[in-house]
Amino acid sequence: MAKPVGGRGIAHLHESLVGAVFYCQKRDGRMAPFYASEPRDAVGYHHHAFLETSQSGEHPVRHVTIINFMLSWNTLNPFRFAAAGSVTAAFVGIAKADLRSAAQYVARLPYCRNSDPDDPLAVLVEQRGTCSTKHALLRRLAIEQGLPIALVVGIYEMTGRNTPGIEPVLRRHGLNSLLEVHWYLRTDGKRIDVTKEPSEHQVEPIEHFLHEEEIDPRQITHYKIGLHQKFLRDWMAGNAHLRGLSFEQVWSIREECIASLSP
Numbered sequence: 662m663a664k665p666v667g668g669r670g671i672a673h674l675h676e677s678l679v680g681a682v683f684y685c686q687k688r689d690g691r692m693a694p695f696y697a698s699e700p701r702d703a704v705g706y707h708h709h710a711f712l713e714t715s716q717s718g719e720h721p722v723r724h725v726t727i728i729n730f731m732l733s734w735n736t737l738n739p740f741r742f743a744a745a746g747s748v749t750a751a752f753v754g755i756a757k758a759d760l761r762s763a764a765q766y767v768a769r770l771p772y773c774r775n776s777d778p779d780d781p782l783a784v785l786v787e788q789r790g791t792c793s794t795k796h797a798l799l800r801r802l803a804i805e806q807g808l809p810i811a812l813v814v815g816i817y818e819m820t821g822r823n824t825p826g827i828e829p830v831l832r833r834h835g836l837n838s839l840l841e842v843h844w845y846l847r848t849d850g851k852r853i854d855v856t857k858e859p860s861e862h863q864v865e866p867i868e869h870f871l872h873e874e875e876i877d878p879r880q881i882t883h884y885k886i887g888l889h890q891k892f893l894r895d896w897m898a899g900n901a902h903l904r905g906l907s908f909e910q911v912w913s914i915r916e917e918c919i920a921s922l923s924p
Contacts, residue, residue, distance in 0.1 A: 731854045734764035745805035768855040773923045792844040792856040797878035810848040815870040822865035827918040840896045842889045
């Protein structure tokens with residue numbers, strides 16, 4: 662009988678994602694891998710599989726490793742909070758007293774910019790947030806609880822396939838993609854994204870990050886903008902289809918794309 666194979670490790674992936682690998686035992690006792698079509702885990706994200714082959718006697722032994730490229734809140738440990746600072750108190754005050762339920766609560770809040778993204782509690786006060794403010798909030802929570810959860814900013818090529826909702830904007834300006842930043846958490850080598858609840862519809866995963874960097878929650882405004890604009894200028898210089906546009910025009914198109922993601 663086929664059973665899913667649990668992961669034995671994680672890598673910083675820069676390859677396209679394929680499906681889940683299962684295994685079954687052959688009559689000679691060896692394990693044979695096979696792939697599920699259109700595989701998705703319980704939260705709607707693709708898996709990536711790697712096969713490692715080693716030699717054991719005269720027969721090769723194949724180890725199957727499942728790597729989840731971008732996971733969601735239900736991957737997190739339901740760690741119960743100890744009394745700590747203001748962020749912990751705010752979550753406990755809304756009956757979210759463990760890490761998993763806190764992350765689930767944040768994921769279910771609407772995607773929308775905050776009036777003051779530097780306010781540590783803006784997401785909870787305003788009941789909305791973006792990838793930067795939502796993940797910065799959870800990073801602050803992790804700091805208070807002493808949990809090894811990092812805040813990461815990644816730079817990638819945003820398309821209508823991996824960022825649903827922006828395609829009309831790109832098409833209107835004759836573009837196929839645009840350089841964008843995305844924020845997420847990293848713990849135990851896994852990327853955790855709670856920007857939104859996982860979609861029931863198949864979304865193409867982000868296949869490649871041009872740059873990834875661990876960052877402090879206090880850097881989600883000015884530092885982030887400077888980093889993004891630096892990479893965007895370099896990216897524009899290498900893209901012939903953007904040479905007729907100024908940096909200000911491209912940045913304005915980017916703002917249109919982000920606005921299209923809000924309800």
